[in-house]
Amino acid sequence: MINGKIDLRSDTVTVPTEEMRKAMAVAKVGDDVYGDDATVNLLEHLAAERFGKEAALFVPTGTMSNQLALFTHVQRGEEVILPDNCHVVVHEAGAAAIIAGAQLRSVPNGKGEMSLELVEHYIRKDPEDIHQPRTALITYENADSDGQVRSLDYMKKINDLAKKYDLPVHIDGARIFNAAVYLGVDVKEMAQYADTISVCLSKGLCAPVGSVLVGSKAFIALARRKRKILGGGMRQVGILAAAGILALQEMPKRLQEDHDNAKYLARRLQEVKGLEVYEARQQINMVFFRLQAYPLDSAALVAYMAAHDVRINGEDNGILRFVTHCYVSREEIDRVVQLLKDAK
Numbered sequence: 001m002i003n004g005k006i007d008l009r010s011d012t013v014t015v016p017t018e019e020m021r022k023a024m025a026v027a028k029v030g031d032d033v034y035g036d037d038a039t040v041n042l043l044e045h046l047a048a049e050r051f052g053k054e055a056a057l058f059v060p061t062g063t064m065s066n067q068l069a070l071f072t073h074v075q076r077g078e079e080v081i082l083p084d085n086c087h088v089v090v091h092e093a094g095a096a097a098i099i100a101g102a103q104l105r106s107v108p109n110g111k112g113e114m115s116l117e118l119v120e121h122y123i124r125k126d127p128e129d130i131h132q133p134r135t136a137l138i139t140y141e142n143a144d145s146d147g148q149v150r151s152l153d154y155m156k157k158i159n160d161l162a163k164k165y166d167l168p169v170h171i172d173g174a175r176i177f178n179a180a181v182y183l184g185v186d187v188k189e190m191a192q193y194a195d196t197i198s199v200c201l202s203k204g205l206c207a208p209v210g211s212v213l214v215g216s217k218a219f220i221a222l223a224r225r226k227r228k229i230l231g232g233g234m235r236q237v238g239i240l241a242a243a244g245i246l247a248l249q250e251m252p253k254r255l256q257e258d259h260d261n262a263k264y265l266a267r268r269l270q271e272v273k274g275l276e277v278y279e280a281r282q283q284i285n286m287v288f289f290r291l292q293a294y295p296l297d298s299a300a301l302v303a304y305m306a307a308h309d310v311r312i313n314g315e316d317n318g319i320l321r322f323v324t325h326c327y328v329s330r331e332e333i334d335r336v337v338q339l340l341k342d343a344k
Contacts, residue, residue, distance in 0.1 A: 039238030112148030
């Protein structure tokens with residue numbers, strides 16, 4: 001529960017833990033643009049080490065992290081191959097065109113994965129052809145906002161294909177720790193199949209703000225310059241990085257609880273008449289369902305739940321999503337299910 005309400009809209013609604021608040025209060029800080037913030041420097045070192053990369057860069061948001069990756073990997077007019085429903089395409093306000101000047105070549109994302117055959121077909125094979133844009137990058141999410149996780153085998157195949165054509169791979173790993181929990185692997189095993197990764201420290205990890213971009217020293221050095229161009233050069237930001245360190249080191253240990261609660265929620269929702277639960281999509285901390293002869297439509301359901309101190313989002317393309325996180329308990333899930341049963 002957050003501020004007296006059960007909030008199932010997203011794991012973005014999480015608030016910092018008491019331990020994070022204490023760490024923020026005593027954080028050693030300095031001017032990060034000068035490289036003087038010891039807490040930021042420590043966070044970046046730990047992040048690079050955790051993912052087996054040479055360097056890392058602390059940024060305010062996941063969108064900035066993704067866009068910095070494109071801005072650094074891609075020259076204006078070059079092409080990025082990516083899934084048609086990924087965050088960069090759907091939820092970043094066309095930033096790839098505005099910032100990097102990139103052309104997006106989106107691939108149908110059947111059952112959560114781009115077809116390897118289509119990806120290879122979409123790669124521009126002749127970089128000297130003056131009529132075509134050059135392919136500069138392949139990127140995808142793991143896990144994605146539809147709750148789907150890419151397997152290690154798939155990640156390896158994408159990486160092998162990219163290297164065949166001398167292309168880098170960027171992973172939007174906003175929830176990569178959730179993906180690692182689902183796969184039962186360390187994130188370093190996943191990171192070996194990407195040149196750069198964006199990692200969100202908020203969402204299920206509960207930091208108040210911030211993401212890290214990890215990659216090679218040369219890449220991160222250029223991304224740091226481009227972060228300045230985007231207005232992301234921050235000052236005494238160790239106050240936020242202190243929470244990020246705890247998010248990175250401690251909070252992944254408890255993500256299995258969120259996954260277990262999501263499974264429990266999915267089972268309980270099946271008791272509610274008029275709901276169709278998409279069990280196959282329940283892989284991480286997200287549960288998807290649709291209304292089917294339910295007494296309320298989506299807008300009425302949002303209002304009904306809000307009147308009972310439960311926050312949910314309305315449907316997106318006919319589908320509703322509930323997200324579990326650190327501040328959603330089994331007892332609160334039971335309360336939500338009972339409210340759904342009682343709706344008239």
